[in-house]
Amino acid sequence: MHIPVRIVLVETSHPGNIGAAARAMKTMGLTDLTLVAPKHFPSAQASALAAGADDLLGRARVASTLVDAIGDCGFVAGATARLRSLRWPVMDPRQCAQAIWRHVPETQTAIVLGPEQSGLTNDDLGSCRALVHIPTNPEFGSLNLAMAVQVLCYELRMTKAAWAEPLTEQRGAPPATAAELEGFYVHLERVLADAKFLHPAHQKQLKLKLRRLFQRAHLDQNEVNILRGAVAALDPTGRSGGEESA
Amino acid sequence: MHIPVRIVLVETSHPGNIGAAARAMKTMGLTDLTLVAPKHFPSAQASALAAGADDLLGRARVASTLVDAIGDCGFVAGATARLRSLRWPVMDPRQCAQAIWRHVPETQTAIVLGPEQSGLTNDDLGSCRALVHIPTNPEFGSLNLAMAVQVLCYELRMTKAAWAEPLTEQRGAPPATAAELEGFYVHLERVLADAKFLHPAHQKQLKLKLRRLFQRAHLDQNEVNILRGAVAALDPTGRSGGEESA
Numbered sequence: 070m071h072i073p074v075r076i077v078l079v080e081t082s083h084p085g086n087i088g089a090a091a092r093a094m095k096t097m098g099l100t101d102l103t104l105v106a107p108k109h110f111p112s113a114q115a116s117a118l119a120a121g122a123d124d125l126l127g128r129a130r131v132a133s134t135l136v137d138a139i140g141d142c143g144f145v146a147g148a149t150a151r152l153r154s155l156r157w158p159v160m161d162p163r164q165c166a167q168a169i170w171r172h173v174p175e176t177q178t179a180i181v182l183g184p185e186q187s188g189l190t191n192d193d194l195g196s197c198r199a200l201v202h203i204p205t206n207p208e209f210g211s212l213n214l215a216m217a218v219q220v221l222c223y224e225l226r227m228t229k230a231a232w233a234e235p236l237t238e239q240r241g242a243p244p245a246t247a248a249e250l251e252g253f254y255v256h257l258e259r260v261l262a263d264a265k266f267l268h269p270a271h272q273k274q275l276k277l278k279l280r281r282l283f284q285r286a287h288l289d290q291n292e293v294n295i296l297r298g299a300v301a302a303l304d305p306t307g308r309s310g311g312e313e314s315a
Numbered sequence: 316m317h318i319p320v321r322i323v324l325v326e327t328s329h330p331g332n333i334g335a336a337a338r339a340m341k342t343m344g345l346t347d348l349t350l351v352a353p354k355h356f357p358s359a360q361a362s363a364l365a366a367g368a369d370d371l372l373g374r375a376r377v378a379s380t381l382v383d384a385i386g387d388c389g390f391v392a393g394a395t396a397r398l399r400s401l402r403w404p405v406m407d408p409r410q411c412a413q414a415i416w417r418h419v420p421e422t423q424t425a426i427v428l429g430p431e432q433s434g435l436t437n438d439d440l441g442s443c444r445a446l447v448h449i450p451t452n453p454e455f456g457s458l459n460l461a462m463a464v465q466v467l468c469y470e471l472r473m474t475k476a477a478w479a480e481p482l483t484e485q486r487g488a489p490p491a492t493a494a495e496l497e498g499f500y501v502h503l504e505r506v507l508a509d510a511k512f513l514h515p516a517h518q519k520q521l522k523l524k525l526r527r528l529f530q531r532a533h534l535d536q537n538e539v540n541i542l543r544g545a546v547a548a549l550d551p552t553g554r555s556g557g558e559e560s561a
Contacts, residue, residue: 096456122457204472206342209341261545261549264548279541285533286531286532292524
């Protein structure tokens with residue numbers, strides 16, 4: 070799943086952050102990185118931290134102004150660490166991802182992040198359609214730039230995936246049938262009775278508890294066979310054969 | 316909003332990742348960091364990358380084994396980069412956050428992440444209730460360890476913020492802790508070995524399958540007691556006392 074959203078980093082100070090941002094983008098399926106007036110680029114440190122995402126750095130576009138970087142975009146979200154009193158719509162990363170995917174079919178989209186220390190200026194924000202704010206600890210909002218890119222790109226991928234196919238559960242064998250489960254329960258109960266663990270006075274309650282906990286495990290056929298093998302091996306009477314009936 | 320979820324990093328190689336993970340945690344309101352056999356800790360590089368979250372490093376607990384690190388936990392999710400074919404429930408970070416918040420009112424919870432290169436072993440996963448997988452680009456799944464911590468903690472914060480009231484699960488007894496489960500597993504495995512059900516040639520695989528199916532059942536403390544009673548009653552050696560240790 071390729072995610073055709075541009076990430077724009079404005080006046081980034083630390084080249085390591087550019088590399089780490091490229092890596093974060095690539096893990097989530099984004100490839101379009103644009104740098105506005107980076108302090109140091111290209112840079113060996115950026116390449117080192119890209120850790121296999123240096124193809125994104127090689128293709129990164131360097132622009133001199135933000136307007137140049139997003140000139141072709143019909144929807145631009147600007148990241149802000151502060152909840153400004155400006156009258157822009159402020160979205161969380163999930164709302165931002167939803168807004169972007171609504172626009173993807175019809176236009177180029179971008180998310181813009183400012184310099185590490187100061188963030189985007191109000192002028193920069195004037196070029197954005199909306200603000201995106203990552204919720205943080207009010208006492209420690211020091212989110213690293215590449216970490217912010219990771220979270221924003223993660224939400225783009227999650228939101229897109231939620232519209233595709235639901236995940237299916239991994240199973241090694243078909244689920245056990247009710248009859249197979251019943252066969253196991255009856256076998257287990259017989260052996261536990263012979264071992265004097267189930268006493269007539271309270272066996273009904275105990276049997277129910279045991280059945281309930283195994284029901285919750287959603288056993289498959291292979292697992293029922295393993296459990297029956299274990300019960301047979303522990304049978305104090307030695308009466309467990311391959312054919313103990315339900 | 317304090318988020319009382321423990322992050323456990325197992326055998327981390329690069330101390331910088333420990334520092335960056337601490338910073339990621341603190342931005343999202345988490346404070347409980349536990350390190351299992353870190354390669355280098357304490358470390359100046361960890362403190363440098365913590366960038367203001369060094370209080371978390373100062374309070375971090377260093378444990379020698381995973382079981383020790385999560386002994387008091389009633390819900391543990393293990394991070395995996397691969398979608399393994401094992402039959403554990405695999406959740407995405409959002410589902411993981413929802414599951415954790417359901418358990419927070421009644422028990423300690425944790426998310427466990429493995430070494431940078433190899434991830435958690437199957438044995439480690441045997442101590443986890445569920446797996447959490449961060450969806451990534453199939454062609455480039457190289458998510459940095461601290462980035463993974465950032466995404467997982469972000470989802471914990473987002474999910475909590477989305478809820479007015481935490482959901483609570485109906486339960487008869489508190490969930491079994493990891494230490495209680497470990498005690499049951501060790502007891503069960505000893506008895507099955509004495510009954511010649513576990514053979515050296517394939518016991519590792521079988522043990523794992525048994526642990527996995529019981530993990531899925533979300534056992535509570537009462538149920539673990541019932542199962543230990545049943546195992547003791549079936550012990551062919553008669554050695555199961557009330558005090559069989561884990």
